[in-house]
Amino acid sequence: MPKAIRIHENGGPEVLKYEEVEVGSPGEGQVLIRQTAIGLNFIDIYYRTGLYPAPGGLPFIPGGEAAGVVEAVGPNVSGFEPGDRVAHAAGTGSYAEKRLIAADRLVKLPQNISDQQAAGMMLKGMTAEYLLLRTFKVKPGDTVLYHAAAGGVGLILGQWAKHLGATVIGTASSAEKIELAKAHGFDHVINYRDTDFVAAVREITGGKMCDVVYDSVGKDTYLGSLDCLRPMGMFVTFGQSSGAIPPFNTGLLAQKGSLFMTRPTLFTYIAKREDLEKSAAALFDVVGRGIVKININQTYALKDAGKAQADLESRRTTGTTVLLP
Ligand SMILES: NC(=O)c1ccc[n+]([C@@H]2O[C@H](COP(=O)([O-])OP(=O)(O)OC[C@H]3O[C@@H](n4cnc5c(N)ncnc54)[C@H](OP(=O)(O)O)[C@@H]3O)[C@@H](O)[C@H]2O)c1
The missing domain is CATH 3.40.50.720 (NAD(P)-binding Rossmann-like Domain)
Incomplete structure (x- = not known):
């Protein structure tokens, strides 16, 4: 069975448990992804401590952004097929080797963006996009x-x-x-x-x-x-x-x-499929043209997610951090 980090009770980094999880096959509108890199975000800490309640309650798998490869698609999914390189910024569920996700929340990755870059920038970069271009139009x-x-x-x-x-x-x-x-x-x-x-x-x-x-x-x-x-x-x-x-x-x-x-919160700004696509395209454009460089300043094994969160929380990280399954 694939492994994931799961939280059974709110608390410190020690509540992040690395364990086997049942993933199942994709249902209506869903896609199964083998994840290759997972982004670390401060919001993951809010879900861990309980400041933000996890959408489906406890236990839950944390993690808001990742990249990977499509392994299988469920009924009524169009636009994605096994082998596609994809990325996403969802609220939770990403600290996992494999996950199911609504196809509506996925974007395909261009060739010039690596999996690690994508995992480290989808949530953070689309946040920068809406803050600078939509919440207040910087000129x-x-x-x-x-x-x-x-x-x-x-x-x-x-x-x-x-x-x-x-x-x-x-x-x-x-x-x-x-x-x-x-x-x-x-x-x-x-x-x-x-x-x-x-x-x-x-x-x-x-x-x-x-x-x-x-x-x-x-x-x-x-x-x-x-x-x-x-x-x-x-x-x-x-x-x-x-x-x-x-x-x-x-x-x-x-x-x-x-x-x-x-x-504001990113999830309102990318709730509509067209807004997600536009935001991701704007991000891929500035990264692809070298205007915004995404350097991965820290990597940790997925099983060490607790150490990664402790370092983020105690201000020891800089820039982007990626967890590797
Ligand atoms: N609303 C949204 O849509 C949205 C989306 C993404 C992120 N966010 C928020 O944006 C922030 C940045 O997220 P991130 O993942 O990129 O994290 P981050 O900025 O890499 O990490 C947080 C930084 O906050 C600073 N900080 C100041 N006081 C702190 C304290 N008491 N404890 C810990 N850190 C403190 C630290 O920098 P210094 O050491 O330089 O002070 C620390 O490195 C987070 O608050 C996150 O929740 C919001």
């Missing part, structure tokens, strides 16, 4: 602030935002991460561990502040993020690596300059 001359610039989404978004003509400001917690972010599109990177990032943004922008702030750090940064915006700027809160943002009075948005605020 030449805009100033963008992104926290945790050396992270998985960060290194992709930095390169893409630079290509769109923005001035890209980032934050990161160490000198090494700052250098890495600067090599991936960020014009300025502030060490937010030892520097007041609001004051630094004010100095960099000559007091104009930012058109948009993308904040996935949450609790530790959200108030400062609001102060980094120009009047009527856009605050995009899309994650909580440091903890959830506490409830606050929306009057704060008025006081700080009639700000806009949104709390």
